[in-house]
Amino acid sequence: MSIEAFKSLKHLNTFAIDVTARYFSSVPNVETLQQLLQEYQNPFILGGGSNILFTRDVDRLVIHSAIMGIEKIEETPEHIFLKIGAGENWHQLVLYCIDHDYAGIENLSLIPGTVGAAPIQNIGAYGVELKEVLFGVDTLLKEPDKKHYFPQHFSNKQCQFNYRDSVFKHKLKNNCVITHVILRLNKKPIFNIKYEEIRDKLANNELSIKAISDAVIEIRQKKLPNPNKIPNSGSFFKNPIIPEKVYNVLIKEFPTLPHFPAPDHHIKIPAAWLIEQCGFKGKRMGNVGVHVNHALVLVNYGNARGEEVLQLSQAIQSAVKKKFDITLTPEVNIY
Template sequence: MQIQSNFSLRNFNTFGLESLASFFAEVRSVGELTEILLDPVWHETPKFILGGGSNVLFTQNVNALVIHPAIKGIDKIREDEDHVWLKVGAGESWHGFVMHCVESNYGGVENLSLIPGTVGAAPMQNIGAYGVEIRDVVESVETVSIEDGQKKVFSNKECAFGYRESVFKKALKNQFVVTGVTFVLNKKPAINVGYGDVQKTLAEMNVSDPTIADVSQAIITIRRSKLPDPAQIGNAGSFFKNPEIPLEQYNPLKNAFPEMPGYPVGETMVKVPAGWLIEQAGWKGYRQGAIGVHQKQALVLVNYGGGNGNEIRDLAGTIQDSVEAKYGIRLSPEVNFV
């Protein structure tokens, strides 16, 4: 295991932003991770865990030891007539794992196709798309304590999953490194095509009785049509969460703006698409030098090349102010600022 100093993180974040790590280590096993965490040379050094970098905005250099988990492996640990349990290394590509499941006809994650990042980062953010969240399929999350190197397994309940949230982003933030995730998947998949875009795309594919492979391909098609490829244009996907507001706040807004979409969350809350709010506030396609708002999806802030994180952060703040001034709704970033 090599520890490098003044290491560029440009290729380790999907915005393609330059940021220097004081120190950088790629760990390929739990043993390597434990070794570096317990090494007295590094024990007092601040640590920063960086997976695929698909949900971070670097606004400065990282004065810490950046640890990049590269623990691989997809192992079937048990199965019964209806389900299969897969233990997956934190360093596996999320989309690569989804494709493994689709090819094996293991249902449950096909709606999460083409989401960038690693398996280890997925439960921290409780990633979700098209009616599915990772909490629907996680049985447990294996971790190592940054403080003392001890292993700890969190059950699904202990992960305290919420909308783009988990215990690892709140109460236990920066305390554990995810090393692996165990998923429970369906050998007799139930197809989830509740979203209109998915149904429309399947119809365009002339598919009337879709398999999980069909659903996956439809979602890949949708995502590629709406979202820029980070390899071409720097971005972190959806920059803001879709806000959930009380029904008593939504109803007057709906009267004032009849076109405003809203989706019930329980009996008292409504989820409003952040992309719609940003687009209606006039930001879709906005560009200022090297940064801007994507021309096809207002929810995506982009770095066209040469931009910096502070510019993107300032643009995000201006968008928040603009949407709040028009609708009284304060958007919350989904991306983590560093």
């Protein structure tokens, strides 16, 4: 196994924040990962770096997951079960499934990051969430004595999925490392075209999982900047979910407020709309700013420090709170 000292992480996070890891190792298999977890206390696990904002150096071992592989482990008349290494690129997995006519994740096309990070956030887009197709997750879990890690499988239910949330983001944070993800995909597609943008793109096309994927890719490329050209981490904030009674008060003052039904008498409000109403869309503050095409996307226009992005996000939170009395929660993990 190779361990580097004082490794720059600039090219390993999509915000392109230039911070340094005290130690760094890229792990290709579970055995190497387990060995490092035993030898180094409290390591930092880094996947594709697409959902992290670094505001300081990492003064410990950073483990970069490079566990690869896509394996068909079971097949039934209705479903295909795939076991995927945590280091695989998510979008490449989507394309693999489309090539093999495995349906269920086509709406999640072009989401940046690795497969191992997907369950942590319960990634979702255009009416589909990962929890709908995830069968289980293989992990290395820290024992109660806090010294040793052992293999542990989590079922879908045990992952405790919620909106952009899971047990891995809270209760098991820093105590569990995902090594593989098991998906249950459909052999016969169940098309999800509830979003008007997708329906419009497909109006003159034959419905297929590839057509949906192509539509999603086109929409995302139009709205979201390519991190390789303008460093960013996609949607920075979650869409807030508020009680109906709070919404009923807001809609009287803001009659054009967009809204979508959510479970348990709650309403989901687009965070991008709230941010735009506060005048931040397209605004630039030094090396950072809010993208001109999407108010949810904070971008690094130069050699920005993580603190600059954080300060911009806090200014947005304060403005939205003052105008709407709604608290925006970051979707991006802040370190």
